[in-house]
Amino acid sequence: MSQDEIRLTCEDFEKDNSPEILLERFTNGDLSYAMYASSSKKDGHYDTTSSPTDLDNDGDFDNEDKAIFLTMANAFAKTCQRKSN
Ligand SMILES: [Ca+2]
Numbered sequence: 832m833s834q835d836e837i838r839l840t841c842e843d844f845e846k847d848n849s850p851e852i853l854l855e856r857f858t859n860g861d862l863s864y865a866m867y868a869s870s871s872k873k874d875g876h877y878d879t880t881s882s883p884t885d886l887d888n889d890g891d892f893d894n895e896d897k898a899i900f901l902t903m904a905n906a907f908a909k910t911c912q913r914k915s916n
């Protein structure tokens with residue numbers, strides 16, 4: 832049985848004063864994919880994702896995968912410390 836693990840990280844790696852949410856998925860300890868979300872309006876609402884990954888494992892990347900990730904990103908973002916400008 833394989834062990835799947837998801838790691839979520841808040842980090843402003845685009846250096847635009849709005850944190851990105853990075854998702855990394857590990858299978859048995861090995862990174863299988865990574866993707867990130869950003870907030871186009873920099874208001875803490877995540878509406879943009881990076882290059883596609885097949886999050887629901889149905890063989891394609893579509894709006895379902897994107898919606899799943901954005902839901903996770905927006906929930907997780909509430910736990911991130913936000914910089915006040
Ligand atoms: Ca950013």
Ligand SMILES: [Ca+2]
Binds near residue numbers: 893
């Ligand atoms: Ca999919």
